Amino acid sequence: MNFQFPDLTPVLPEAFLVLGALLLLLIDLSIKNKNATAFISLVLLMVTGFTVYSTPSGVTFGGMFSVDAYSSFFKYIFILSAAMAILVSGRYLRWRNEEHGEYYTLILLSTAGMMIMASAADLITIYLGLELMALSTYVLAGFIRGEVKSNESALKYFLLGAFSSAFLLYGISLIYGLTGITRLNLVASAISESGLVDNPVLFMALLMFVVAFGFKVAAAPFHMWAPDVYEGAPTPVTAFMSVGPKAAGFAVMARVFLVALHSLQADWTTVLVPIAILTMAVGNIIALSQQNIKRMLAYSSIAHAGYALIGLITGTSAGISAMMNYLIIYAFMNIGAFSIVIILDKGRVPASSDRLDNFKGLAKTHPVPAFLMLIFMFSLTGIPPTAGFMGKFYLFMNAVEAGYTFVVLAAVFFSVISAYFYLRVVKFMYMEEPEEGEIPAASMSTAPVSITIVLAVTALAVLLIGVYPEALLAMAKNSALIF
């Protein structure tokens, strides 16, 4: 038996984060002030971010795990969204008497799962990373134990998530049966060598992958869970899972489709084009009738999955870079919008929180949050000079260059529709009077410093990327070069 111990350098960031999270679980026992736990978890994330930066590219564990610019780019997105989610969590949990250290441990472990997904070069690793991420998020969704909606959210997410995992496993087993291997690059060569391209079983496997990943990124028609889960979960968790797991889903999707199944590109584009259009349609049209801001943002997040899919459909390196660029911009604007929702949270009267009507007259009572919300809504619509415009612009440009003009036309059409519900929030804030007896719970002055930091960072990022997108674009372009 000659077994060589694998090189551990490439997995250093993940190993550090997991060990750190476990240590935090222990230390937390002796910490009374949970703000300290949150602070330690932020430090852990920062150090992880630094190790991601300093880890050289490489492959380890017999090719199951690969570190490259592509995976590192996604890891930054995950770490950033986790850090911002932690920053906005404290007061929300405290107001519900649910401040526990395990919350932060679970966010860290979920982030570790996403990082494993981004680096996974083997179908087994992909599945396990996905389960680690998902299982932690299920628990986080049900974290407010006394609220029925939170319970419902966790249960729905868990049952449907387990269902979608079964599809993924079925797809993996079909691929393994056909090729005898699970390593992504070897699957690709096995497919071309044994002439499996036209095999209908391989196409079945492809469909299974589309179902499973479609569920994770909440693409229609696999989006049904998203509104209920997003509405019921604690708002900081909603902010986290509408960004991190979604980006992780796209990271894996691009790698599986472009590396393992690249010879089936014609097939998966045919499957994904109608899904992308349907996703944009469902997300943008149903969002029009929502009265709850979290449900509205849930449908908006479905719609944005549709836009990001356009980048994947092009199947080119440039298209993937536009998708990555869009995902990071989406992370900023979406977490920003959710932070405003958290600021307006009333905590002690959960029934009247999160109503869209709470935004009425906000500009008069609280001008600063109203203005920030205006920026995020403009960005989500895609109005220049915000980052959302730049993100969409590069996505659409690359898709047109790759010959998908009709998809872009549909996307532009649905973007116009989306303006109605995004700008309705703006109209509520600036053109209507506050409701009688409804005083929004908080303002910028009473908001905790941590939320202020997140708002400042997200708003600045949205404006800065909107004006000067070159640096981010160059980084995304470099990271997508592996395809």
Add this chain to the structure above:
Amino acid sequence: MLPKLFFFYFAAMITGLSVLVVTRKNPVHSVLWMLLLFFNIAGLYLFLNAEMIAIIQVIVYAGAILVLFLFVVLLLDLKKEIAGEQYTDIWSIAVSLVAGLFLLVIITFQAFEIADSEPVMLSDLGQPDAIGRMLYTEYLFPFEITSVILLVAIIGAIVLAKRKLKE
């Protein structure tokens, strides 16, 4: 011929028992049918020369998990369960969707060809030490991730179930 006969026996049993599990009105009956289902799956593993996996199937699934299931069922209000509606209104749509998928699988699987990959020693497959060696060498990384996943499950169970509910 004989292997095929065995396979079809187990396959038919598994399919039939699965249908019984989801169609029984009394949850206790469902769980007991599931016990039989697990034994049949174990039989299929045994038939593939995977004794180790067959034994794990019996000990873990038929033994541990099923007992847990029974405990959960005992916590239910059985009379209420039986009196209530068993299916939602859209069950016919669901059945036709599943039937369609099943048909699709049958049609496409005519083209299934098993890869002539490096031969896995069939006699090795059932050996605990062969499985252990693989887990600790070639599949060390997935093995480690699995351990973290199990830990998350434990943390999650404690977080969701053990904390006191506020009044």
